[in-house]
Amino acid sequence: MALGVGMPALMHLNAFGREVEDAFGHVPYLVGSAAQGKVWRDVDVRLMLPDEEFDALFPGHGKPDITDGRWSLLCAALAELGRVRTGLPIDFQIQRATEANERYNGVRHALGLRLHWDA
Template sequence: MSAGVGMPALLHLNSFGREIGEAFGHTPYLVGSAARGKQWRDVDVRLMLPDDEFDALFPGHAKPDETDGRWALVCAAISELGRVRTGLPIDFQIQRVTQANERYDGVRHALGLSLQWEA
């Protein structure tokens, strides 16, 4: 992974990614400027959920451009948790996979993957 956050921040970011993956059952991604290089304002982490799962969690989130209270609170709370866990200015958002794929075609680095070696 060619991320601009450096070490050991990347280790902490991957650990945070594992927590998100375990909680939601889907892999989060490092996106945005921190995924492309060393100059960034914040660290964008996105969790793309299948549309039906997103809609079940956030039934009031009628359009992807409009926020609702539940979505905003969940994203803000997980952003803050990420900041505490990693020491990085995390901008965490949950997105519908359809809208994420239609609107954002930038670099995505999977977070929290772990390799298991067989002896």
């Protein structure tokens, strides 16, 4: 696993991931250059929602982009929250799972995973 954000930033990034999972019920992923090594411009975090959840959140928008007000606002707000929580330049985007899986086949690291075990 070649994560480029280092410690303690990774701990903060995982805590942010848990907040996102608590809100959406799905874990976000660290992707892009920061998921592969120490040279990166920003830290790409992606939340891939099942198609039906994505479509309910963004009705009528096949491929949200900056012209989609709701998508843009949510992504920008979560990027800013991530920046404040982690100190990292977060680029946060919400994606439809089918589209993300078809178009992006790079490295993905789940953020905020919780380990549970019986005592």
